[in-house]
Amino acid sequence: MADDLEKEQSGAAEEVSVEQQLARTDEPAAAEQARADADEADAPPTEEQAEGESRPLDETEQELLTRLERELGDAIVESADAFGMLVVRVKPDAWRRAAEASKHELECDYLSFISGVDWQPAPREGDEAGGDTSAPVQPTEMTFGVAGSTGRLQVFAHLESTKRHWGVTLKTDVDASAPHAESWVTTYPGADWHERECWEMYGIAFDGHPSLRHLYLPSEFEGHPLRKDYPLLARVVKPWPGLVDVEPMPGEDTPTAENGGSSADADKGDGADAAQSADADQGESS
Amino acid sequence: MSVDFAVDRQAWRHLADAQVNVELDTGDMILNLGPQHPATHGTLRLVVRLDGERVISADPVIGYMHRGYEKLTEFRTYPQITTLINRIDWLSSFANEVPFLHGAEMLMDIEAPPRAQYIRTILTELSRIATFMLFLGEMGLQVGALTPPFYGFRDREHVLNLIEAATGGRFHPNFNRIGGLKDDLPWGWINECRNGMKVVLDACNTLEELVAENEIFEARTRSIGIIPPEVGAGYGVSGSNLRASGVDWDLRRDGKPYLVYPELDFKVWTHPDGDSYARYWVRLQETREAARMVIQMLDRIPSGPIMAKVPRIIKVPEGEVFVETENPLGQMAYYVISKGATGPFRVKIRSASFSNVSILPWLLRGVYVPDVITILGSLYFILGDIDR
Numbered sequence: 001m002a003d004d005l006e007k008e009q010s011g012a013a014e015e016v017s018v019e020q021q022l023a024r025t026d027e028p029a030a031a032e033q034a035r036a037d038a039d040e041a042d043a044p045p046t047e048e049q050a051e052g053e054s055r056p057l058d059e060t061e062q063e064l065l066t067r068l069e070r071e072l073g074d075a076i077v078e079s080a081d082a083f084g085m086l087v088v089r090v091k092p093d094a095w096r097r098a099a100e101a102s103k104h105e106l107e108c109d110y111l112s113f114i115s116g117v118d119w120q121p122a123p124r125e126g127d128e129a130g131g132d133t134s135a136p137v138q139p140t141e142m143t144f145g146v147a148g149s150t151g152r153l154q155v156f157a158h159l160e161s162t163k164r165h166w167g168v169t170l171k172t173d174v175d176a177s178a179p180h181a182e183s184w185v186t187t188y189p190g191a192d193w194h195e196r197e198c199w200e201m202y203g204i205a206f207d208g209h210p211s212l213r214h215l216y217l218p219s220e221f222e223g224h225p226l227r228k229d230y231p232l233l234a235r236v237v238k239p240w241p242g243l244v245d246v247e248p249m250p251g252e253d254t255p256t257a258e259n260g261g262s263s264a265d266a267d268k269g270d271g272a273d274a275a276q277s278a279d280a281d282q283g284e285s286s
Numbered sequence: 287m288s289v290d291f292a293v294d295r296q297a298w299r300h301l302a303d304a305q306v307n308v309e310l311d312t313g314d315m316i317l318n319l320g321p322q323h324p325a326t327h328g329t330l331r332l333v334v335r336l337d338g339e340r341v342i343s344a345d346p347v348i349g350y351m352h353r354g355y356e357k358l359t360e361f362r363t364y365p366q367i368t369t370l371i372n373r374i375d376w377l378s379s380f381a382n383e384v385p386f387l388h389g390a391e392m393l394m395d396i397e398a399p400p401r402a403q404y405i406r407t408i409l410t411e412l413s414r415i416a417t418f419m420l421f422l423g424e425m426g427l428q429v430g431a432l433t434p435p436f437y438g439f440r441d442r443e444h445v446l447n448l449i450e451a452a453t454g455g456r457f458h459p460n461f462n463r464i465g466g467l468k469d470d471l472p473w474g475w476i477n478e479c480r481n482g483m484k485v486v487l488d489a490c491n492t493l494e495e496l497v498a499e500n501e502i503f504e505a506r507t508r509s510i511g512i513i514p515p516e517v518g519a520g521y522g523v524s525g526s527n528l529r530a531s532g533v534d535w536d537l538r539r540d541g542k543p544y545l546v547y548p549e550l551d552f553k554v555w556t557h558p559d560g561d562s563y564a565r566y567w568v569r570l571q572e573t574r575e576a577a578r579m580v581i582q583m584l585d586r587i588p589s590g591p592i593m594a595k596v597p598r599i600i601k602v603p604e605g606e607v608f609v610e611t612e613n614p615l616g617q618m619a620y621y622v623i624s625k626g627a628t629g630p631f632r633v634k635i636r637s638a639s640f641s642n643v644s645i646l647p648w649l650l651r652g653v654y655v656p657d658v659i660t661i662l663g664s665l666y667f668i669l670g671d672i673d674r
Contacts, residue, residue: 082606083392084542109519110535112610112619113636122360135361136629145623146606158608158621158636162519162528162535169608169621190521193644201356216349216673225357232361 060166061086064106071101082146089147089171096182098170103187106168108159114184114194116202119144120152122228149173155181155204174204183208201226314342321350328669334658341658344650346643351673359633364390364464364600372458374637375671377420378413378614383462388544389609389622390464393602402466402592407545408583409449411576415486416445417614418573421666422493425566428663429506434497441489444482451475464600466593476584483577490574498570507562511649511661514560522641525616527665530568531560537612544611552579562664601628615639615671639671
């Protein structure tokens with residue numbers, strides 16, 4: 001048994017060293033290519049750097065972007081850096097091509113996630129000044145994140161390379177009137193569940209997905225819960241911070257001037273006595 | 287009358303024979319595994335289509351525990367969210383808090399002081415040990431051995447006691463704050479922790495002898511549920527599951543530097559086989575490695591403050607950040623989009639088990655029914671981490 005373990009360990013070690021050698025042999029050629037490409041088309045990167053509101057791209061990001069540009073050309077709309085991560089926005093019709101380019105050109109073999117985002121601000125229920133503390137106050141005008149957007153809905157995904165240890169975030173715009181995007185299932189089999197989740201949460205259909213069924217929610221569920229205009233029902237049913245429901249003890253349920261009105265409001269089907277006394281209370285007070 | 291009866295009897299016998307033949311000849315049978323199966327750590331339902339003893343197709347049904355955390359985060363402030371994300375992977379709650387708060391800190395341009403970073407790393411590794419210790423015992427149970435889980439639970443208790451002593455909570459510490467930690471370590475905890483790590487290393491030896499070197503265990507797990515590295519990566523399988531397929535990728539070493547991992551000396555274990563046994567073996571080695579890392583950190587832990595200077599009302603500037611960490615179950619990542627408010631605009635929670643389990647329809651095709659349980663056990667998922 002101990003022999004076995006040793007064998008396994010050495011086996012693992014061998015594999016590592018082979019991979020490292022591969023990486024080593026790969027690197028100079030790739031770097032050369034990248035340099036050549038950068039020489040050929042050095043205009044777009046410098047433009048990006050000039051435009052970038054945040055930070056300029058570092059070396060790895062620049063190489064990733066160059067490789068993607070070689071493959072996708074002008075399908076890349078915008079690119080930016082977000083805390084050391086490259087964010088690339090591509091045209092909707094190049095979404096699947098972007099996945100293939102990332103898998104083959106960037107060696108991103110690992111699918112981290114696919115998800116959606118709704119940039120529209122959530123409508124605030126109730127009066128603004130009334131001290132509604134149910135949620136942190138967000139800006140009311142629609143702004144878009146890193147690498148921009150044309151509409152409220154977007155699909156974004158993160159891919160990583162287990163060999164090169166780099167990653168890229170891809171974004172694409174989704175038409176809000178008929179939300180759909182290309183499916184990645186043929187490139188990354190793991191996209192199946194992520195796209196099902198995105199479909200039920202945002203209502204974004206994925207063209208070419210084998211079976212868009214509900215994943216988390218029951219099949220008769222209506223609406224798309226993660227869209228900003230879908231209210232958090234728990235907060236609608238009960239104002240926040242939750243008023244404590246205290247049922248009166250037996251014998252204490254005679255309505256008084258303090259609680260009579262509210263209990264009658266809360267439950268219209270109450271006994272006639274309660275309603276009458278509540279009315280009487282209101283009459284007295286007014 | 288009696289004659290008729292005899293004739294009928296003959297006829298029935300004939301029919302019964304025919305029925306038997308028909309039944310032996312039938313095609314698929316649908317077996318509903320769960321949602322309450324012990325191997326599922328919660329409520330995962332698996333609709334398995336069988337041909338005899340072989341699985342033709344398996345369709346996991348999830349969502350029995352869906353709590354909608356991604357929606358709820360949009361209605362909470364940053365400090366409130368740690369309470370929620372504690373409950374994603376409930377066996378290693380502390381490790382869930384770290385990446386989210388690290389993301390918020392990156393957006394706010396705050397860095398936790400070194401002592402806080404060390405304590406965070408120690409507690410992350412302790413939760414890794416607690417999670418794996420349970421797995422190492424429980425994996426025996428999945429293949430029919432009743433003794434190992436008791437060892438697993440017993441020895442995990444030492445680690446949980448340590449976490450409780452430091453944070454006040456066994457499962458949901460809620461100990462992290464933006465910019466540092468709630469409290470410093472209590473007196474004498476470092477020595478206690480050293481002793482605890484000895485117990486853990488002993489327990490690993492015990493479990494190795496008891497489970498990993500057991501002939502029956504090997505027979506049940508070797509070459510069962512093989513995940514080829516490229517398939518695993520395509521499905522987004524991460525962590526020990528992917529390392530057991532020979533992929534030498536650990537975010538503690540290969541990802542963007544976080545916590546104090548760059549300062550530590552540790553080995554990333556891989557196994558070339560990719561089967562259930564490899565997954566067990568890799569987790570066993572990683573438990574030992576984690577204990578060694580904790581001992582290293584206990585020797586080096588610096589003194590100093592545990593909180594950075596943080597404004598009284600936490601407003602996170604506008605921006606987007608993607609933070610990923612190597613959690614016990616795999617890659618845990620948060621994509622935080624902030625619009626300058628006290629709460630995030632959108633948080634995408636990338637949990638490890640969701641992707642780890644999404645490979646099941648591929649992985650279970652063609653295996654025998656008892657091996658389904660072995661594979662479920664060896665993938666090691668937490669339902670809260672799938673359903674979020």
